[in-house]
Amino acid sequence: MTQRIVDHPILGSIEEKEQVSFTFNEKEYYGMNGEPIAAALLANGVRTLRHHEEKATPRGIYCNIGHCFECRVTVDGKQGVRSCLTPLQEGMVIESGGTLPTPVKDWSAKNE
Amino acid sequence: MTEDMIICRCEEVTYKELAETANKYNCSARELKLRTRAGMGYCGGRTCRNMVDKLAADLTDERQTQITLKYQPPIRPIHFGDLGGGQS
Amino acid sequence: MNNVIIIGAGPAGMSAAIACAQKGLDVVVIDEYLKAGGRLLGQLYEQPDGSWWNGIEESARLHQQALDLGVQIQLNTPVNNIEHHDGQWTIYTEHETLSTNHLLLATGAAESPIPVPGWTLPGVMSVGAAQVMTNVHRVKPGERGVIIGVNVLSSAIAMELKLAGIDVACMALPKMSQLTDQQAHPKHVLDSLLHVSHMAPSQFVKLGSKLMKNDFMKKLGVTFYPKRGVNMWDIPIQLRKAVIEIYGEKQVEGVTVATIDSNGEIVAGTEENVEADFVCIAGGLYPLAELAALTGCPFYLIEELGGYIPLHNERMETPLDGLYVAGNITGIEGAKVAAAQGTTAGLTIAKQAGFEGLDGEIEEAIQVVEETRDQSYIQFHPEVNKGREMVKEKWEEYVLPLRSI
Ligand SMILES: Cc1cc2nc3c(=O)[nH]c(=O)nc-3n(C[C@H](O)[C@H](O)[C@H](O)COP(=O)(O)OP(=O)(O)OC[C@H]3O[C@@H](n4cnc5c(N)ncnc54)[C@H](O)[C@@H]3O)c2cc1C
Ligand code: FES
Numbered sequence: 001m002t003q004r005i006v007d008h009p010i011l012g013s014i015e016e017k018e019q020v021s022f023t024f025n026e027k028e029y030y031g032m033n034g035e036p037i038a039a040a041l042l043a044n045g046v047r048t049l050r051h052h053e054e055k056a057t058p059r060g061i062y063c064n065i066g067h068c069f070e071c072r073v074t075v076d077g078k079q080g081v082r083s084c085l086t087p088l089q090e091g092m093v094i095e096s097g098g099t100l101p102t103p104v105k106d107w108s109a110k111n112e
Numbered sequence: 113m114t115e116d117m118i119i120c121r122c123e124e125v126t127y128k129e130l131a132e133t134a135n136k137y138n139c140s141a142r143e144l145k146l147r148t149r150a151g152m153g154y155c156g157g158r159t160c161r162n163m164v165d166k167l168a169a170d171l172t173d174e175r176q177t178q179i180t181l182k183y184q185p186p187i188r189p190i191h192f193g194d195l196g197g198g199q200s
Numbered sequence: 201m202n203n204v205i206i207i208g209a210g211p212a213g214m215s216a217a218i219a220c221a222q223k224g225l226d227v228v229v230i231d232e233y234l235k236a237g238g239r240l241l242g243q244l245y246e247q248p249d250g251s252w253w254n255g256i257e258e259s260a261r262l263h264q265q266a267l268d269l270g271v272q273i274q275l276n277t278p279v280n281n282i283e284h285h286d287g288q289w290t291i292y293t294e295h296e297t298l299s300t301n302h303l304l305l306a307t308g309a310a311e312s313p314i315p316v317p318g319w320t321l322p323g324v325m326s327v328g329a330a331q332v333m334t335n336v337h338r339v340k341p342g343e344r345g346v347i348i349g350v351n352v353l354s355s356a357i358a359m360e361l362k363l364a365g366i367d368v369a370c371m372a373l374p375k376m377s378q379l380t381d382q383q384a385h386p387k388h389v390l391d392s393l394l395h396v397s398h399m400a401p402s403q404f405v406k407l408g409s410k411l412m413k414n415d416f417m418k419k420l421g422v423t424f425y426p427k428r429g430v431n432m433w434d435i436p437i438q439l440r441k442a443v444i445e446i447y448g449e450k451q452v453e454g455v456t457v458a459t460i461d462s463n464g465e466i467v468a469g470t471e472e473n474v475e476a477d478f479v480c481i482a483g484g485l486y487p488l489a490e491l492a493a494l495t496g497c498p499f500y501l502i503e504e505l506g507g508y509i510p511l512h513n514e515r516m517e518t519p520l521d522g523l524y525v526a527g528n529i530t531g532i533e534g535a536k537v538a539a540a541q542g543t544t545a546g547l548t549i550a551k552q553a554g555f556e557g558l559d560g561e562i563e564e565a566i567q568v569v570e571e572t573r574d575q576s577y578i579q580f581h582p583e584v585n586k587g588r589e590m591v592k593e594k595w596e597e598y599v600l601p602l603r604s605i
Contacts, residue, residue, distance in 0.1 A: 008364055047451050060321075065239070067155065156490070183493040
């Protein structure tokens with residue numbers, strides 16, 4: 001299980017933040033208010049955020065800064081949310097996701 | 113093993129698929145993408161674009177030449193709920 | 201209508217915002233990330249004078265300074281598209297549509313991947329992802345990691361992982377393929393490693409920088425490079441081993457490495473497994489210029505600067521009216537150079553917005569960019585100056601015919 005880095009020789013102690021509860025795929029977890037959803041899940045030992053829509057291979061974060069969309073999940077019913085840059089809030093209902101919102105290719109095909 | 117290696121993570125397109133398509137059709141980067149869907153997925157090619165370009169047949173020496181980079185808007189996928197949401 | 205809109209709250213965008221606001225302009229900064237600071241946030245290294253460059257503190261300082269000057273900062277706001285009509289720029293964000301006469305793109309850089317069999321398994325991430333998880337969010341990317349790709353950035357981040365108490369089993373090269381270029385070539389990697397020798401308290405690398413001045417010596421160096429690797433900060437750096445596969449059932453369980461010869465070719469029968477629960481891929485950085493591409497701005501492929509570069513001059517103007525660029529979108533360099541470019545862009549925008557008498561300040565700001573570049577601690581490309589010269593030449597070529605009309 002991965003852990004939080006509570007003390008750091010240069011950066012000092014971890015910033016105290018309010019603890020919040022949330023669910024991921026119907027299981028309850030705790031995380032820090034305002035931290036990225038992906039960080040909260042990783043701190044709970046959860047690496048797999050979704051499965052590939054066609055091939056069903058497991059996926060987790062890749063870039064961690066919003067570029068690759070590998071970390072996308074459904075948050076309170078909104079699909080395609082990047083968990084690496086979406087702040088965690090109390091009571092969030094997070095799911096690995098079902099069908100896709102309009103991917104870039106369909107969108108641009110329709111608009112060309 | 114290397115053959116089955118995934119290049120485009122979004123659409124799970126393998127090295128083999130790309131190399132074979134590039135050889136068979138002797139295609140440009142754009143054609144290679146359209147044929148295999150590599151780089152056309154959710155991330156808009158941010159991760160694999162350069163690799164797919166490298167495998168395409170038409171990559172001559174672009175150095176020193178002025179080009180326009182081809183990108184399609186939107187560069188981030190738009191959610192249904194957000195469409196038409198211009199409220200400025 | 202806003203006076204100035206800046207996309208990207210990294211060191212370039214924030215420094216530009218501060219410079220504009222100091223001249224009294226109304227500034228809006230838009231960024232999709234949840235904190236201001238961009239990629240500066242994750243940076244942490246010891247400077248030659250012994251002080252620490254702490255990206256979190258530097259970011260907080262820039263953020264506060266901008267807020268104090270009345271800059272509006274909209275975080276968690278992705279920009280999807282920009283358009284130019286009748287001298288005005290329209291910016292489409294996920295939440296609203298904005299417009300301005302002066303638009304600065306400071307969208308920074310992205311990481312290039314190195315494909316490796318098994319690299320879609322959870323636990324495999326870019327090396328920058330591990331940096332941000334560790335230093336910014338303070339969550340360990342794992343207990344024991346392997347880093348694929350040996351370069352300036354991955355060497356710095358390996359040390360940062362160690363600092364946070366995370367075990368790095370080894371750093372090794374990717375297996376050579378049509379897609380790996382020189383990153384899989386021991387001699388090339390050794391060559392580029394010599395540029396980080398000042399960061400490495402390793403006898404080998406120190407010795408190396410003295411000995412390895414010529415090609416022949418470098419070849420010898422690689423040939424005699426110990427198969428077990430050389431330790432830097434207690435991390436074995438293996439230039440004679442390549443990762444041929446990442447394995448694991450549902451997530452990373454380890455990597456298979458094999459010995460390579462001095463040309464990067466695998467020596468058959470040398471495969472062995474290294475256990476790990478996370479793997480970092482370090483393929484280098486390239487300018488994230490997708491928004492600039494949408495405008496039709498001319499681009500040039502300049503390898504010394506990391507990829508396709510939107511044409512710009514030293515004042516950070518592009519050939520398009522009211523469109524400016526600053527920071528890593530103009531070429532891969534450290535955060536201090538990005539910030540200095542941002543200040544230059546901010547002053548240029550203020551001038552174009554009608555403030556008079558700024559020419560001297562702009563000239564000085566350009567000087568500061570060059571000095572900062574020359575004093576850089578981390579140099580992503582040893583020939584960055586050559587790359588910058590090429591951009592200048594291209595700009596001259598581009599504007600010359602326009603001038604003679
Ligand atoms: C993963 C990574 C790690 C790095 N580590 C180091 C390091 O250790 N040391 C070092 O010297 N340099 C490092 N760099 C180089 C780094 O790019 C520079 O040091 C510096 O941060 C560049 O500043 P910038 O302002 O140009 O861009 P950035 O700091 O990258 O800031 C750009 C900002 O623009 C935002 N953005 C981009 N596109 C959009 C959009 N469409 N909509 C809204 N917002 C957008 C991003 O969210 C980001 O916050 C790293 C770069 C990366 C990518
Ligand atoms: S991990 Fe790449 S977008 Fe979140």
